[in-house]
Amino acid sequence: MRFMFLTALAATPALAEPVVPAFTDETATAGLATSFEGDWDYMVGGGVATFDCSGDGKPEVFLSGGAAPSALFLNQSPVGGALAFQKTDAISLDAVAGAYPLDIDSDGVMDLVVLRVGENKVLRGLGACRFEEANEAWGFDGGDGWSTAFAAIWERGAAWPTLAVGNYVDRTEEAFPWGSCTDNWLHRPEGGRFAAPLPLTPSFCALSMLFTDWNNSGTPSLRVSNDREYYKGGQEQMWHLDPGAAPRLYTDKDDGWKRLRIWGMGIAAADITRDGYQDYFLTSMADNKFQILKDPAGGKPDFADLAFKTGITAHRPYTGGDTNPSTGWHPQFADVNNDGRLDLFIAKGNVAKMPDFAALDPNNLLLQTEDGTFVEAGDRAGVASMGIGRGAQVVDLNLDGLLDIVVVNRWTPAEVWRQSGAPGGTWLQVRLQQDGANRDAIGAVIEIRRGETVERHEIASGGGHVSGSVGWRHFGLGTSDSAELRVIWPDGQAGDWQTLPAASFQILRPGAAAEAWTPG
Amino acid sequence: MKLDRRQILALPMLAFARPAWAADRAVLERDTVTTWYKLILELVRHTATYTPPVASRAFGYIGVAAHEALATGNKGLMSLAGQLNGLTPVPARTEGAHDEACVLHAVINATTQGLFANTGPTGQRALVAIEKRLGMAASDGIAQDVVDRSVAHGQAVAAHILAWAATDGGAVIDNMGFPREYTPGTNPQDWVPTSLVRQQQAPLLPGWGEVRPFAMPTGTSCSIPAPPAYSEDPTSAFYAAGLEVHDTVKNLTDEQRLIARFWSDDPMLSPTPPGHWISIALQIADRDALPADRITEVLAKVGIAMADGFIACWAAKFEFNLLRPITYIKRVIDPKWEPLLNTPPFPEYPSGHSTQSAAAAEVLTGFFGETFAFDDATGEPEGLPVRSFTSFAQAAEEAGISRLYGGIHYRFGVEEGLTQGRCVGAFAANLKTRV
Numbered sequence: 006m007r008f009m010f011l012t013a014l015a016a017t018p019a020l021a022e023p024v025v026p027a028f029t030d031e032t033a034t035a036g037l038a039t040s041f042e043g044d045w046d047y048m049v050g051g052g053v054a055t056f057d058c059s060g061d062g063k064p065e066v067f068l069s070g071g072a073a074p075s076a077l078f079l080n081q082s083p084v085g086g087a088l089a090f091q092k093t094d095a096i097s098l099d100a101v102a103g104a105y106p107l108d109i110d111s112d113g114v115m116d117l118v119v120l121r122v123g124e125n126k127v128l129r130g131l132g133a134c135r136f137e138e139a140n141e142a143w144g145f146d147g148g149d150g151w152s153t154a155f156a157a158i159w160e161r162g163a164a165w166p167t168l169a170v171g172n173y174v175d176r177t178e179e180a181f182p183w184g185s186c187t188d189n190w191l192h193r194p195e196g197g198r199f200a201a202p203l204p205l206t207p208s209f210c211a212l213s214m215l216f217t218d219w220n221n222s223g224t225p226s227l228r229v230s231n232d233r234e235y236y237k238g239g240q241e242q243m244w245h246l247d248p249g250a251a252p253r254l255y256t257d258k259d260d261g262w263k264r265l266r267i268w269g270m271g272i273a274a275a276d277i278t279r280d281g282y283q284d285y286f287l288t289s290m291a292d293n294k295f296q297i298l299k300d301p302a303g304g305k306p307d308f309a310d311l312a313f314k315t316g317i318t319a320h321r322p323y324t325g326g327d328t329n330p331s332t333g334w335h336p337q338f339a340d341v342n343n344d345g346r347l348d349l350f351i352a353k354g355n356v357a358k359m360p361d362f363a364a365l366d367p368n369n370l371l372l373q374t375e376d377g378t379f380v381e382a383g384d385r386a387g388v389a390s391m392g393i394g395r396g397a398q399v400v401d402l403n404l405d406g407l408l409d410i411v412v413v414n415r416w417t418p419a420e421v422w423r424q425s426g427a428p429g430g431t432w433l434q435v436r437l438q439q440d441g442a443n444r445d446a447i448g449a450v451i452e453i454r455r456g457e458t459v460e461r462h463e464i465a466s467g468g469g470h471v472s473g474s475v476g477w478r479h480f481g482l483g484t485s486d487s488a489e490l491r492v493i494w495p496d497g498q499a500g501d502w503q504t505l506p507a508a509s510f511q512i513l514r515p516g517a518a519a520e521a522w523t524p525g
Numbered sequence: 526m527k528l529d530r531r532q533i534l535a536l537p538m539l540a541f542a543r544p545a546w547a548a549d550r551a552v553l554e555r556d557t558v559t560t561w562y563k564l565i566l567e568l569v570r571h572t573a574t575y576t577p578p579v580a581s582r583a584f585g586y587i588g589v590a591a592h593e594a595l596a597t598g599n600k601g602l603m604s605l606a607g608q609l610n611g612l613t614p615v616p617a618r619t620e621g622a623h624d625e626a627c628v629l630h631a632v633i634n635a636t637t638q639g640l641f642a643n644t645g646p647t648g649q650r651a652l653v654a655i656e657k658r659l660g661m662a663a664s665d666g667i668a669q670d671v672v673d674r675s676v677a678h679g680q681a682v683a684a685h686i687l688a689w690a691a692t693d694g695g696a697v698i699d700n701m702g703f704p705r706e707y708t709p710g711t712n713p714q715d716w717v718p719t720s721l722v723r724q725q726q727a728p729l730l731p732g733w734g735e736v737r738p739f740a741m742p743t744g745t746s747c748s749i750p751a752p753p754a755y756s757e758d759p760t761s762a763f764y765a766a767g768l769e770v771h772d773t774v775k776n777l778t779d780e781q782r783l784i785a786r787f788w789s790d791d792p793m794l795s796p797t798p799p800g801h802w803i804s805i806a807l808q809i810a811d812r813d814a815l816p817a818d819r820i821t822e823v824l825a826k827v828g829i830a831m832a833d834g835f836i837a838c839w840a841a842k843f844e845f846n847l848l849r850p851i852t853y854i855k856r857v858i859d860p861k862w863e864p865l866l867n868t869p870p871f872p873e874y875p876s877g878h879s880t881q882s883a884a885a886a887e888v889l890t891g892f893f894g895e896t897f898a899f900d901d902a903t904g905e906p907e908g909l910p911v912r913s914f915t916s917f918a919q920a921a922e923e924a925g926i927s928r929l930y931g932g933i934h935y936r937f938g939v940e941e942g943l944t945q946g947r948c949v950g951a952f953a954a955n956l957k958t959r960v
Contacts, residue, residue, distance in 0.1 A: 179654035238908040
């Protein structure tokens with residue numbers, strides 16, 4: 006399949022353009038009013054977390070505020086209707102860079118990991134969108150860093166998650182901050198709480214982390230995308246995380262890891278090539294990277310960069326008149342037009358006052374075509390904002406089967422777009438649930454048949470740019486009226502293949518039939 | 526004037542023989558220069574437009590500015606006005622006492638602020654921090670009127686130098702130096718893009734050979750002969766050169782691999798090749814406690830030599846527009862071959878690192894002699910070892926051959942680059958900086 010994908014890129018003439026989804030900008034009316042504020046020590050960050058804490062199945066939205074207070078917004082959108090949120094005082098914290106939802110204590114109530122410029126917080130969900138700080142109760146050492154990346158996994162057999170936190174520069178270094186990257190931390194469980202964090206040395210100013218099973222070994226590794234602006238002697242990283250063993254860095258000598266040095270800002274993973282292995286999109290400044298494993302059978306983490314060939318370098322603005330190089334932040338693969346092919350959204354925005362990079366830097370919405378290349382449609386879809394974007398989520402906010410988009414902007418209010426056009430295809434949304442530890446099955450894999458091929462989706466907590474989501478997993482189905490899929494649960498057990506109807510929400514549990522769910 | 530090693534080692538003793546206050550001021554003056562330059566090396570790395578040619582230009586202007594500011598108050602120093610293309614005399618000092626540390630701080634600060642106005646928020650924050658720190662240190666204990674007069678003079682000299690710099694044709698860098706449109710040549714020997722980076726589908730700074738040189742009369746004053754004729758015939762000289770790169774990379778020793786990495790000096794990941802030689806000069810200045818006027822003299826002439834080196838080299842690169850080894854080798858010898866280093870996005874011939882290293886070495890040899898041994902720890906923060914050299918020429922030759930080891934240059938590109946660099950460096954070395 007991999008060979009076929011690469012060959013197709015070289016040989017296939019341009020095919021019909023994909024359906025361009027239509028979005029309506031509902032920023033002014035939706036009630037999301039938070040801006041990401043602050044000066045130098047908030048030039049990165051600006052995350053958004055989406056998760057259901059009210060129990061109605063619709064994702065709430067938590068927005069970081071930087072130097073301004075963060076806020077949780079209750080989702081009151083009618084199904085398929087205009088987006089509507091109500092601001093709460095539930096999580097009003099200062100110095101918040103980003104957040105990820107995670108049911109840490111596996112009580113079925115969503116918790117939240119909040120990354121800050123200062124002490125990080127784990128917030129225990131109490132139900133009804135109420136939270137309390139649980140650092141002390143859970144033994145979580147929040148430290149005092151500039152935390153800018155996060156990923157979580159339940160290591161094999163563990164009842165409590167392992168959290169990886171990425172940290173940026175030593176913010177007290179004014180004259181010579183370069184080379185002052187502070188240690189990333191690995192918070193492993195110890196009983197029903199966290200042990201003291203292990204430093205992931207060397208650390209190179211991480212702006213994104215992701216646990217991912219890049220070689221389908223059954224044991225995820227930790228990918229770390231680092232900002233070369235601040236490290237010395239650094240590069241992109243990946244860590245072995247074998248159960249019970251100390252984390253161990255992939256190296257060129259021992260593992261065939263290839264050095265790559267970029268302004269790493271965000272990681273998105275998906276099986277774009279449908280070969281059963283994850284492909285990785287890494288945001289940066291100017292050209293972005295799209296990594297495909299060169300030789301899965303060879304077992305080495307050696308990736309080819311196909312960004313150029315597939316048309317997703319996204320290296321400079323495509324509209325707005327500013328043609329200086331772009332600055333990419335949150336990347337996310339999702340099928341925004343429901344045509345059965347994954348597309349790519351990238352939140353864009355100047356770091357701040359960098360005149361050699363685009364000041365007017367529109368977000369990208371890159372639609373995948375039949376031959377595996379992508380075409381830009383951000384302007385035609387109506388999401389080419391010139392706001393100074395940072396974190397984002399592409400998620401169905403009103404449960405109509407069409408993905409919506411929320412983006413956090415630096416210094417201006419977060420923006421939200423509701424997908425409002427005619428669907429480009431059918432869809433299916435599933436949610437994984439299991440008893441015991443790891444209720445949301447972080448680390449599971451959903452395999453979905455796409456014709457003769459199988460597309461593999463990892464259920465992850467992490468990646469992007471300090472932004473994450475737990476909830477419905479959306480699949481576009483094109484013209485199909487059903488989808489055939491199965492789940493490989495975090496313990497490695499593969500569920501049966503099952504056929505599920507299009508235009509439905511399904512809750513999947515190990516060893517059980519799918520349970521249809523209806524919103525509203 | 527040439528300082529030999531014995532004289533240099535005696536300088537700290539001379540400083541101790543002076544009154545304590547004067548010795549303290551001498552240390553302060555040196556620290557002012559070297560600390561600013563250490564920040565400038567970081568700014569070069571972290572400012573997006575600062576590719577090697579652009580960096581060399583900045584080193585030229587900052588060095589000249591510092592030297593000229595001191596020369597207005599030191600009868601032993603000679604101005605470069607009238608010696609450098611287009612440089613007119615800088616403003617004279619006003620009546621009254623001046624403090625050299627304050628003058629140095631002000632002139633380097635203002636020149637750096639001008640040349641790095643486009644650095645990012647972290648660079649701007651660092652500039653403010655260093656301006657404050659060094660400004661306070663320089664002015665501590667100095668009468669306010671002296672401080673004010675000294676700062677005003679430094680700023681006036683900086684303004685003069687920046688106005689001169691603005692007219693050289695290299696002041697405006699668009700799209701990080703890459704043309705927005707470019708059509709590659711169609712001859713088999715023509716350079717073609719070698720990377721998968723979209724921005725690098727056009728060559729870096731194709732017009733840089735037309736930038737006004739500092740000391741060299743014109744960009745083509747040190748022209749070089751044409752490279753061997755392109756051929757795919759296995760018996761040809763060109764094929765042999767390509768095969769040598771192929772075989773060398775395939776059979777690298779650990780030492781050769783280290784040498785390639787040591788001199789890699791990648792833009793935006795290091796202080797660049799000219800920054801590497803500035804770093805060498807700063808290490809010598811620290812080690813041998815050189816006085817500030819000697820440091821600025823050295824930095825000015827090294828900066829001039831490297832800036833002229835890049836102009837001469839770029840003029841030749843775009844005259845011959847020769848394809849890189851990776852293109853030739855994949856086309857003719859081995860489609861699966863890969864170089865050790867990333868191939869830079871511009872034509873091969875000659876090697877820029879070779880030209881500018883030889884130019885820098887020519888100047889440094891003029892100052893310190895042909896057998897001046899030194900250690901180079903430039904790469905230590907990146908995890909690279911310290912390397913020791915018996916002469917500047919040896920270091921330049923190693924920098925040159927490192928490009929063959931890295932698989933990005935043919936041997937003839939290295940050798941002609943070194944030859945060109947020695948020619949360019951002679952113009953800078955012959956500048957009169959002392960009476």
